[in-house]
Amino acid sequence: MNFSRKNKATNITLLISAFVIVSLILWNTNSFFKKFKEEERLKMEIWATAQLELIQSSVDQELGNLTLKVMGNNTSTPMILVNEEGSFKTHNILEERASDSLYIQKKIRQFASENEPIHIVQEGELLETLYYGNSEVLNKLKFYPLALLLIIFLFGAVIFFFFRTNKASEQNKLWAGMAKETAHQIGTPLTSLLGWNELLKSEDINPDITKEIAKDITRLQTITERFSKIGSIPELQEHDIVAETERAYQYLKRRSSKLIQFEFGSDVDHLPVLLNPPLFNWSIENLVKNGIDAMKGKGAISIQIEQKGANVNILVSDTGHGIPKSDFQNIFNPGVTSKKRGWGLGLSLVKRIVEEYHKGKIKVLSSNKEGTIMQITLKTNV
Known part of the structure; x- marks a missing residue:
């Protein structure tokens, strides 16, 4: 009984520990996702600032090397730049889809739902609006907790079926052992019954009685043989x-x-x-x-x-x-x-x-x- 309680307490402790570990992993993953998203937002704001400098440079100054580097350094985040007239420019979007206005409108709505658009303003006047989506790395990271949960679930299922199979195997061994022991225990009195029946045959009694006893002994021998074969590979x-x-x-x-x-x-x-x-x-x-x-x-x-x-x-x-x-x-x-x-x-x-x-x-x-x-x-x- 004490062993059973200890085993139950151990299982509960392992279950709680597994829940805490999974919760911590998911919490850390979520925190990392938010931090990465904030950094990507900051990168887009810097890019929007560089875009404003590009607009200004076309009017009154040359474009600096830093601005050019910022503009060309973003090769992973998909972007759509829409001006006040409704015209658009795309970055990091497949060229064959960039000319499809319906596809672009769909992407604009998608990007707006994923990230708040960045407005490029000069002296209170809205020049352009930057819509951007999640980068490929961020999209993969978004599904990481689900993949992790799936892995943990599969791992848990493997452990569960392993212990279940192991338990079933132990039970089979127990039943097989009991069957063999039963056959062994029956064997001793069965030998005695054979001897007693032979002794009765030598006495002056009804032979039908010894015949029926012999049938029952044969039946017991059959039962003993059956039990002795449980748990082993029969011929x-x-x-x-x-x-x-x-x-x-x-x-x-x-x-x-x-x-x-x-x-x-x-x-x-x-x-x-x-x-x-x-x-x-x-x-x-x-x-x-x-x-x-x-x-x-x-x-x-x-x-x-x-x-x-x-x-x-x-x-x-x-x-x-x-x-x-x-x-x-x-x-x-x-x-x-x-x-x-x-x-x-x-x-x-x-x-x-x-x-x-x-x-x-x-x-x-x-x-x-x-x-x-x-x-x-x-x-x-x-």
């Missing part, structure tokens, strides 16, 4: 998908309520597929049991096998209450269940067995109030 061998599916079907049929109607069908008699039978049968059993639970113990279960080119589809359908379309993907996540006492692990195990171990696909093919069809797709070995 796949060529098996008949029709026979393996029917084997799981027959086992469930014999042990289910008489209120459940079972149906099995296949459009092929034999179809080789790379399988791990214990895990594959576990998947079929989980799907059928889910269907029985959805029907509340009364209805019809159907298993159909269809060959589709290089693939084979195993369709498990029930006449239960159905699954909302919004949950078609969520039901395969660990912990998601509609049962009051369910753990929500059955379908997540099926997905792992089918997709990770057998490189196949599983999905909800269709679902409504009249029932659900689950589809497993595997590659054939023909």
Whole structure:
């Protein structure tokens, strides 16, 4: 509990620190932008003064070297100079657009919205008005905070998904470890049961009893084998998908309520597929049991096998209450269940067995109030 609180406090501290750092960066960037804009304004005012000297020099004096240098030094800020008659001159604007009056009028409005125009006045008389826009550097700087936020967001997303994936990996290791430990713990009493059953066979008792015990022991051995394979890469061998599916079907049929109607069908008699039978049968059993639970113990279960080119589809359908379309993907996540006492692990195990171990696909093919069809797709070995 203390570790959890410390971890939570650390996360909150890191979150606050990140917020403060981002705020400081944005504030400094904004301050730098304003300062740069003020300096650009001062540069334009100096240029306007040089322009006034140019106008005066054409009347009563020669133009000084400093004025010429100021006039020619601005090569980045776009400008439009408009005189009292409405004529205009452009600076740092593409030549092919400088003669387009509609484009220039649009630019004048844009520049006026970006920066306050500078009026060139001589003895109280307005001679010209200087409209100027933001330089290329200033425009890039304007989008720098957005780019910075985007980078921080992407960096945060990468960290989030890294820790989330790492956490999921740790959880998978935990479940795999628990499964292997369960298989190990079952193994000891299972060995004893085998011995006790052999001893019972030597006694004068009904042989049907020892046969049923042997079936249950075989079932426990199958369960142990399944749990021992969770978390490790199982060995796949060529098996008949029709026979393996029917084997799981027959086992469930014999042990289910008489209120459940079972149906099995296949459009092929034999179809080789790379399988791990214990895990594959576990998947079929989980799907059928889910269907029985959805029907509340009364209805019809159907298993159909269809060959589709290089693939084979195993369709498990029930006449239960159905699954909302919004949950078609969520039901395969660990912990998601509609049962009051369910753990929500059955379908997540099926997905792992089918997709990770057998490189196949599983999905909800269709679902409504009249029932659900689950589809497993595997590659054939023909």
